[in-house]
Amino acid sequence: MALLRILGIAIVVMFVTRWLRRALAEGAKRKRAPSGKQWWDNDSVAVDAKPKLKTLQFRRDPHDVLGLEPGAGRVAIDEAFEAMVAQNSPASVAELSEEIQALAKRKTEELNAAYAALTEGTS
Numbered sequence: 636m637a638l639l640r641i642l643g644i645a646i647v648v649m650f651v652t653r654w655l656r657r658a659l660a661e662g663a664k665r666k667r668a669p670s671g672k673q674w675w676d677n678d679s680v681a682v683d684a685k686p687k688l689k690t691l692q693f694r695r696d697p698h699d700v701l702g703l704e705p706g707a708g709r710v711a712i713d714e715a716f717e718a719m720v721a722q723n724s725p726a727s728v729a730e731l732s733e734e735i736q737a738l739a740k741r742k743t744e745e746l747n748a749a750y751a752a753l754t755e756g757t758s
Contacts, residue, residue: 697749709754715752 698705701715711740723742728735 695745695749697752700745700749701753703753707753712750712753716746721748 659753676679695744698707701712701719707715719744723746725736725739725743728739
């Protein structure tokens with residue numbers, strides 16, 4: 636009796652594995668691109684063809700960018716701007732790597748935008 640159970644289980648396992656092999660083989664055939672290549676060899680889904688994600692940029696308060704308290708006067712704004720530009724100018728990091736130069740350029744652009752926002756309307 637136990638031998639018949641083992642034989643029955645073996646037959647069921649054999650049929651299930653055959654069915655799975657066929658189902659998986661048909662699935663692989665259907666995944667081919669119209670050109671006949673495998674789906675992972677298709678140029679339209681290549682990693683290089685996908686657009687790269689852009690970094691999110693959040694606008695900071697101009698006072699925070701220049702390290703000032705809200706309501707600072709024009710003289711304090713000018714002094715803070717000059718000090719920050721001297722520290723972060725691309726010319727001061729010209730001998731360093733390109734990544735650091737790009738970071739200094741972005742920081743300088745942010746400083747210029749903050750200065751323009753704070754001095755807008757004042758002379």
